[in-house]
Amino acid sequence: MEFQYSSIVDxxxxxxxxxCDGIDLRKSNFAFLEDRGIIRAQQDWAKYVGPLHDNLFRGSMGPRYSYISVGIPECLPERLEILAYANEFGFLYDDIFEAITDPEKSTIENNKLLGAFHEGVQSGQIIQDPESERGGWRKLQSKILHDLLAIDREGAINIVKAWAEYNQQQHRNFSTLEEYFPYRLKNAAARIWTEFILFAMGLKLSAPERAKAEDLTRPAYFALVLQNDLYSWEREYREAQAQALNDEQSQSIDxxxxxxxxxxxxQEHNHLDIAGAQELCRIKIKQYTTEYIQIVENVKGDQSLSVDLVKYVEALKYDIVGQAAWCMTCPRNHPDISFTEEQLEWMRGVVLPVAESGTPNSKALKVRSALSDSTTRMPIVASNRKMSLAKSHSGTEH
Structure with missing residues (x-):
């Protein structure tokens, strides 16, 4: 894979x-665009949907690494901000969905969201209805679809179609990881993330290649799921404690x-306590990661595979280490970690000039006038221009 838009982190x-031994952590040279997309999504949510539960919403942004900048470090710069906006919308919605304890109500709410995306797949647009109960949601969904379509129609439809078919199943008991993985991959929106990666890097896969990719990348997704669960456990446990305290009928944490x-x-190893289960989880992450590194090497030497398929398989290798770095340093999982002063100023509505960003190589990107019209305006990605400056500031890595 050629590296044009990211740098190795020391x-x-x-x-x-x-x-993640054996994998370099890479970070986008245009990470400031992700932070802008994240913050605009939060501001638009507060404006059109309702106030955030926490004024400093802890979603996909981090003080050192934001989600996509290290998860898909080779994301094309002109696609990063809108993907960040869409990803943060997902975080915002998921937090609301998970807070609904009534299964019937959660199904109704989820169907309303997915219905709008179904509409987008069928007609290529989502009709805004500010008077409807979920008019704010639809406005944000319409913005997402509009900007994705302006860049890459096929990739946009694939993202929205995957989102429309996404079904958050209700929790049920599992006795083994083997039973848990298929369910968890669906609830973790693995297919949506696949489409995010393909869109981000401008990759195209045929139907047979998609089937091949799903088989090849299974260990990577297992590692990603286990990483997420390992580092979100404390947060989820705190939330379960809070829910138990609010539930007068609850005598203990469920x-x-x-x-x-x-x-x-x-449950699978009934002799394990939490610490033991966490250690076993770490062991399994290492096993799946090691297995996947070998798969990537095999794929890179397979001349029968298309360039785009090989790039996608290799991209997930960097996603493994990127998500690990994000999980370990993000305010979402660690309430004691704060955002940077620049991020806090942006969240307060003070958008700094691009050239003042501390993000690597941001001074080489002279687009302040295009970026600073409004924090809630849709991003410059709609212009569908290649940011050739990304290639000019440094040599291409291999």
Missing amino acids: SSTYDTEGL VTNMMNAIWVLM
Whole structure:
């Protein structure tokens, strides 16, 4: 894979606790665009949907690494901001969905969201209805679809179609990881993330190639699921504690309602406590990561595979270490970690000039006038221009 839009992060500046040995952490040279997309999504949500539960919403942004900048470091710069906006919309919605304890109500709410995306797949647009109960949601969904379509129609439809078919199943008990994985991959929106990666990098796969890719990348997605569950366990456990305190009929924390591999491992190996399950989870992450590194090497030497398929398979390798770095340093999982002063100023509505961003190579991107019209305006990605400056500021890596 050619590296045109990202740089290797100095390994002395981070620690993935041995989970991703053998993989370099890479970060987009245009990470400030992701932060802009994230913050605009939060501001638009507050404006059109309702106030955020926390004025400093802890979603996909981090002080060192935001989700896509390290998860898909080779994301084309002109696609990064809208993908960040869409991804943050998903975080905002998921938090609302997970807070609904009534299964019937959660199904109704989920169907309303998916119905709008179904509409987008069928007609290529989502009709805005400010008077409807979910008019704000539809406005944001319409914005997402509009900007995605302006860049890459086929890729946009694939993202929205995957989102429309996404079905958050209700929690149920699992006795083994083997039972848990298929369910968790669906609830973790693995297919949506696949479409995000393909769109981000401008990759195209045929139907047979998609089937091949799903088979090849299974260990990577297993590692990603386990990473997420390992580092979100404490947050989810705190939320379960809070819910138990608010529920007058609850006498204890109901861990069976926590969709997390740590709890599943405790059931599968009934001698394990939480610490033991966490350690076993780490071991399995390392095993799946090692297995996937070898798969990537095999794929790179397979001349029968298309260039785009090989790029996608390799991209997931960097996603593994990127998500680990994000999980370990993000305010979402760690309430004691704060955002940077620049991020906090942006969140307060003070958008700094691009050239003042501390993000690597941001000074080479002279687009302040295009970026600073409005924090709630749709991004410059709608212009569908290639940011050739990304190639001019440094040599191409291989």
